[in-house]
Amino acid sequence: QQQVKQSPQSLIVQKGGISIINCAYENTAFDYFPWYQQFPGKGPALLIAIRPDVSEKKEGRFTISFNKSAKQFSLHIMDSQPGDSATYFCAANLGAGGGNKLTFGTGTQLKVEL
């Protein structure tokens, strides 16, 4: 119930294209869904996050789409650039009742080719 399933495991996109990463969860008690970007040898950095009362959130080239009934959420990276090549993790938080712990997806390695 604590799992967050993420797909695909790896993704190759042409420069200027749209990168789409999907995540699914089971526990309806999750109340905060962030996406993180991680470069090799670095810690994760928050990209964008959403709460379940919102269906979509956009910040620059990054958009989260959230489907509460399907228990799925996805990250869209518009106009993908080579600098976006990194590993992306979705995550879900249980809130104070769950110790404010983040449960991470398995990660997606994105490569944006010229």
Add this chain to the structure above:
Amino acid sequence: GAVVSQHPSWVICKSGTSVKIECRSLDFQATTMFWYRQFPKQSLMLMATSNEGSKATYEQGVEKDKFLINHASLTLSTLTVTSAHPEDSSFYICSARDRQGARGYTFGSGTRLTVV
């Protein structure tokens, strides 16, 4: 923005020695800190959660006597890997959260530990 400083960024130690990793929140009070371990090309695995002034809560399967966590102040948490062995070689990452969670979770830059 919220900044978490983690040191050292990399360390090599001999088998049997202990290593301390520091995690500092620079511009906010981190009432809760989290320590993760990450193997190559894998996700982050939560090791323990520490609240300021309290004993750390360890995840199942994590040896609390091997991975000592101290969170003595609102800006500093330390992870000490005691009697390190080659299998402890990994990437260790801390994360900090303020009381209200207004800044979300801020991660340190990670520490690459290699035990030889």
